[in-house]
Amino acid sequence: MTVVNSRCECLMKILNLPLQNSEDIRCKCICPPYKDVFGKIYKQNVSLKDCNCLHVVEPMPVEGKDVEAYCLRCECKYEERSSGTIKLTIIIYLSILGLLILYMVYLTLVEPALKRRLFGHSQLIQSDDDLGDQQPFANAHDVLSHSRSRPNVLNKVEHAQQRWKRQVQEQRKSVFDRHVVLS
Amino acid sequence: VSSLDPMNGSGNLMDFLDEPFPDVGTYEDFHTIDWLREKSRDTDRHRKITSKSKESIWEFVKSLLDAWSGWVVMLLIGLLSGTLAGVIDLAVDWMTDLKEGVCLSAFWYSHEQCCWTSNETTFDNRDKCPQWQTWSELMTGHTQGAGGYLLNYFLYIVWALFFSFLAVSLVRVFAPYACGSGIPEIKTILSGFIIRGYLGKWTLLIKTVTLVLAVSSGLSLGKEGPLVHVACCCGNLFCSLFSKYSKNEGKRREVLSAAAAAGVSVAFGAPIGGVLFSLEEVSYYFPLKTLWRSFFAALVAAFTLRSINPFGNSRLVLFYVEYHTPWYMAELVPFILLGVFGGLWGTLFIRGNIAWCRRRKTTQLGKYPVLEVIVVTGITAILAFPNPYTRRSTSELISELFNDCGALESSQLCDYVNDPNMTRPLDDIPDRPAGPGVYTALWQLALALIFKIIITIFTFGMKIPSGLFIPSMAVGAIAGRIVGIAVEQMAYHHHDWIIFKNWCRPGADCVTPGLYAMVGAAACLGGVTRMTVSLVVIMFELTGGLEYIVPLMAAAVTSKWVADAFGKEGIYEAHIQLNGYPFLDVKDEFTHRTLATDVMRPRRGEPPLAVLTQDSTTVEDVEALIKETDYNGFPVVVSRESERLIGFVQRRDLILAIKNARQKQDGVVSNSVVYFTEDAPQLPASNPQPLKLRRILNLSPFTVTDHTPMETVVDIFRKLGLRQCLVTRSGRLLGIITKKDVLRHMAQMMNQDPESIMFN
Numbered sequence: 001m002t003v004v005n006s007r008c009e010c011l012m013k014i015l016n017l018p019l020q021n022s023e024d025i026r027c028k029c030i031c032p033p034y035k036d037v038f039g040k041i042y043k044q045n046v047s048l049k050d051c052n053c054l055h056v057v058e059p060m061p062v063e064g065k066d067v068e069a070y071c072l073r074c075e076c077k078y079e080e081r082s083s084g085t086i087k088l089t090i091i092i093y094l095s096i097l098g099l100l101i102l103y104m105v106y107l108t109l110v111e112p113a114l115k116r117r118l119f120g121h122s123q124l125i126q127s128d129d130d131l132g133d134q135q136p137f138a139n140a141h142d143v144l145s146h147s148r149s150r151p152n153v154l155n156k157v158e159h160a161q162q163r164w165k166r167q168v169q170e171q172r173k174s175v176f177d178r179h180v181v182l183s
Numbered sequence: 184v185s186s187l188d189p190m191n192g193s194g195n196l197m198d199f200l201d202e203p204f205p206d207v208g209t210y211e212d213f214h215t216i217d218w219l220r221e222k223s224r225d226t227d228r229h230r231k232i233t234s235k236s237k238e239s240i241w242e243f244v245k246s247l248l249d250a251w252s253g254w255v256v257m258l259l260i261g262l263l264s265g266t267l268a269g270v271i272d273l274a275v276d277w278m279t280d281l282k283e284g285v286c287l288s289a290f291w292y293s294h295e296q297c298c299w300t301s302n303e304t305t306f307d308n309r310d311k312c313p314q315w316q317t318w319s320e321l322m323t324g325h326t327q328g329a330g331g332y333l334l335n336y337f338l339y340i341v342w343a344l345f346f347s348f349l350a351v352s353l354v355r356v357f358a359p360y361a362c363g364s365g366i367p368e369i370k371t372i373l374s375g376f377i378i379r380g381y382l383g384k385w386t387l388l389i390k391t392v393t394l395v396l397a398v399s400s401g402l403s404l405g406k407e408g409p410l411v412h413v414a415c416c417c418g419n420l421f422c423s424l425f426s427k428y429s430k431n432e433g434k435r436r437e438v439l440s441a442a443a444a445a446g447v448s449v450a451f452g453a454p455i456g457g458v459l460f461s462l463e464e465v466s467y468y469f470p471l472k473t474l475w476r477s478f479f480a481a482l483v484a485a486f487t488l489r490s491i492n493p494f495g496n497s498r499l500v501l502f503y504v505e506y507h508t509p510w511y512m513a514e515l516v517p518f519i520l521l522g523v524f525g526g527l528w529g530t531l532f533i534r535g536n537i538a539w540c541r542r543r544k545t546t547q548l549g550k551y552p553v554l555e556v557i558v559v560t561g562i563t564a565i566l567a568f569p570n571p572y573t574r575r576s577t578s579e580l581i582s583e584l585f586n587d588c589g590a591l592e593s594s595q596l597c598d599y600v601n602d603p604n605m606t607r608p609l610d611d612i613p614d615r616p617a618g619p620g621v622y623t624a625l626w627q628l629a630l631a632l633i634f635k636i637i638i639t640i641f642t643f644g645m646k647i648p649s650g651l652f653i654p655s656m657a658v659g660a661i662a663g664r665i666v667g668i669a670v671e672q673m674a675y676h677h678h679d680w681i682i683f684k685n686w687c688r689p690g691a692d693c694v695t696p697g698l699y700a701m702v703g704a705a706a707c708l709g710g711v712t713r714m715t716v717s718l719v720v721i722m723f724e725l726t727g728g729l730e731y732i733v734p735l736m737a738a739a740v741t742s743k744w745v746a747d748a749f750g751k752e753g754i755y756e757a758h759i760q761l762n763g764y765p766f767l768d769v770k771d772e773f774t775h776r777t778l779a780t781d782v783m784r785p786r787r788g789e790p791p792l793a794v795l796t797q798d799s800t801t802v803e804d805v806e807a808l809i810k811e812t813d814y815n816g817f818p819v820v821v822s823r824e825s826e827r828l829i830g831f832v833q834r835r836d837l838i839l840a841i842k843n844a845r846q847k848q849d850g851v852v853s854n855s856v857v858y859f860t861e862d863a864p865q866l867p868a869s870n871p872q873p874l875k876l877r878r879i880l881n882l883s884p885f886t887v888t889d890h891t892p893m894e895t896v897v898d899i900f901r902k903l904g905l906r907q908c909l910v911t912r913s914g915r916l917l918g919i920i921t922k923k924d925v926l927r928h929m930a931q932m933m934n935q936d937p938e939s940i941m942f943n
Contacts, residue, residue, distance in 0.1 A: 023300055026299070026300070030306070031306075032306075033306075038306065039306030039307070040305070040306055041304055041305065041306055041309065043300070043302060080492075081296065081299065081492065082491075082492055083296075085273070085491060085492070086273055086277075086291060086292065086296060087289070087291050089269070089270050089273045089274065090273065090274065090277055090291035091291065092270075093270060093273075093274045093392075093395070096388075096392060097349075097392055097396075100353060100357070100388075100389075100392060101349070101353075104352060104353060104356045104357070107356060108356060164385075167379075167380055168356075168357065168358070168359070168385075171358070171359040171360050171380055172355065172359045174359075175359040175360065175362065175646070176355065176359060176549075176552055176646070179543075179544040179545075179549055180762075180941065181360075181368070181378065181762060182359075182360065182362055182363045182368065182762070183540055183541075183543065183544040183549075183644075183761060183762055
């Protein structure tokens with residue numbers, strides 16, 4: 001595993017990418033209780049070759065001959081992480097989740113209210129065998145028939161969106177209502 | 184409905200927004216593909232490219248690109264699957280800890296990452312640091328006491344409910360196909376079934392996003408099965424870039440098999456195990472070329488995940504263990520007992536889960552999916568918080584159970600009584616008596632075991648992405664660890680018995696409870712999914728120890744035998760049967776002595792076979808036939824008197840060809856004769872122009888005679904991937920056997936309900 005680590009570092013140097021923040025590497029030494037010294041954890045930002053008891057455990061709690069016995073019990077591990085990746089990933093994930101939630105609120109609450117105001121309440125009732133107006137996309141069929149007039153980009157986007165809504169409605173019927181697939 | 188409006192100036196850019204015009208040769212939703220036709224179309228395409236490549240340099244380059252396109256697709260699939268798996272792992276890590284507290288210095292850090300640089304962690308309290316605060320600390324400043332505990336409890340439940348409500352709402356509004364595990368449906372798709380939209384872009388997006396929410400909400404489910412679905416969606420996405428794969432359903436399924444391997448590879452950090460899983464569990468036809476490409480995709484995916492490095496230390500999976508302590512022959516007895524436990528649990532889980540899913544499918548329970556998810560999450564959160572082993576995420580639990588106790592581990596499981604007079608370094612455990620912490624841990628683990636066994640039955644199959652690898656491994660790991668500690672303590676307290684005398688010497692390595700946990704996990708996973716080789720390879724890639732292969736195999740074999748004694752199907756086959764998919768399993772053996780006449784349609788008393796004649800049917804007759812019946816195809820015979828077979832024509836192709844002809848060709852009216860021969864029939868001049876449909880006729884349909892044994896017929900269907908087969912006697916057409924008939928017959932022979940087969 002250490003071989004892969006050094007290869008990854010080489011690759012990053014070749015690509016001129018900034019190596020991680022110096023905070024992102026550490027050597028963690030865990031030393032159990034020994035005679036009358038309590039157990040302690042030592043952490044330092046050293047590289048892999050310096051990751052041993054003698055470099056990391058400072059100040060050394062025991063003297064002289066006991067150092068070797070103390071260090072034999074300690075376990076030192078080299079760890080690295082990429083804090084930039086973590087930050088970027090979480091922020092991207094939260095933005096996508098936020099956008100989806102907003103779109104979902106728009107589709108389920110805002111759009112039916114707007115359409116009701118635009119087209120009038122009566123036209124919404126004639127959607128076929130949907131389970132009432134509470135279904136999202138219940139008016140997809142109506143909008144499709146209304147939009148023959150303007151063949152331009154906006155119209156095409158709306159067309160595609162309505163087609164997508166129809167597909168999702170079909171899927172929802174198979175999965176949630178008739179329990180045909182994915183029961 | 185393509186817009187042929189001349190005023191439309193945007194040209195090809197916006198064509199992707201138009202509804203695609205279906206051409207001849209595509210398939211309808213929920214139908215099976217024709218494997219032989221796809222294969223021959225691919226051979227034609229390849230031959231055309233090869234012959235054109237000799238014409239010019241550009242054509243030669245194009246033929247090279249065509250040959251390399253397979254590898255490019257694999258590379259892209261590996262990159263995207265690895266990236267998505269890394270994102271999912273990091274997000275789950277953070278959101279799981281969000282239920283308990285938040286990192287004040289940087290909110291995007293999970294608990295472990297938050298305390299990474301802090302110097303305030305002590306030997307006894309390795310998790311505490313001032314930057315991370317639980318919700319009760321943050322809101323009220325109390326850390327101890329009933330008030331703080333209750334506030335933490337309450338907020339834990341609130342967060343869990345919030346996450347699962349978001350997950351099920353997103354699934355319901357945007358992509359209903361994103362729920363469930365995905366592996367049964369992918370198995371069916373790979374065997375030739377078409378489910379449009381199941382591997383689409385919205386399904387990919389929603390499955391990734393809601394998987395994180397579902398796992399973080401603390402429900403008893405895993406992410407491995409859904410990761411296979413995510414990887415197959417990536418495969419489908421990249422297939423649409425190359426016409427070699429997008430137009431040919433058979434070639435597309437080769438890519439999907441390889442993508443499934445990449446999915447398991449990033450779930451477990453096991454590339455070889457992933458390829459074997461795809462080979463054993465998921466794929467239907469697995470040519471050798473796919474083996475090498477799957478391996479490439481799995482490796483690229485594993486490498487991409489490693490460079491994202493979600494868990495620090497370049498580990499791929501959270502519960503990677505690295506010890507190499509030996510095991511002893513006498514330990515095979517408890518390992519086999521763990522195998523028996525795994526088999527029994529697998530049977531219990533499959534029966535319970537299928538019964539519950541059937542109830543969800545048929546009764547009122549199925550009408551309230553959102554409410555069901557919320558109630559199950561609530562119950563899980565309420566029961567999971569008090570027990571420290573169920574409060575944390577299942578992956579962390581497994582990781583702790585797998586780990587061996589060194590002197591440096593601080594968990595309760597490692598609270599052994601240390602003899603202060605021992606002078607040699609305490610880096611392993613010779614036999615030591617268990618301290619009180621271990622006994623507490625034991626009964627908490629026993630409660631966790633019962634809880635997980637019961638709650639997983641109700642969780643798997645809900646309308647959110649849910650996998651079951653991790654919960655099964657958790658059940659097995661808990662059982663294994665309990666058995667391991669029991670054996671270890673027995674070895675300590677009775678080290679004068681014969682079996683332990685040679686085994687455990689004072690001061691030497693004795694029993695490793697972590698190994699028992701691994702063996703238990705493998706046994707339970709094998710009992711529920713009935714995996715064999717792939718399971719052992721995944722477990723050994725997880726542990727990195729070749730010396731544990733024999734115990735793992737012993738447990739896996741035992742659990743499969745015990746589970747097979749109660750029922751032949753694993754969980755995925757059982758779900759396929761529950762949904763009625765037309766999946767002809769290659770593992771089933773058909774040993775009954777029925778003949779083709781017993782299964783073919785029409786039976787006695789049924790209306791005669793609906794056929795078309797070679798040159799005497801009119802367009803009107805054909806349209807009437809299509810309207811009155813819903814058969815997927817019609818045989819074409821020479822004439823109604825002689826009934827000699829010419830070929831077979833598909834319903835969809837007929838509909839499209841007639842519609843096309845009515846729109847585009849002149850003179851085709853309802854009275855026009857439809858002919859399938861090479862030359863037009865001799866007709867009086869007053870008749871309207873005849874319509875030639877030879878192009879859509881399949882001139883080589885598969886036929887068997889009426890005395891062919893059904894064993895052979897089933898074999899033909901399986902090996903060639905047929906959809907229908909015609910039955911003749913002395914050259915005359917007698918009837919037809921479709922795949923649905925075969926499946927119903929097999930179900931009837933096994934005393935199952937033949938009416939449950941729903942699709943063609």
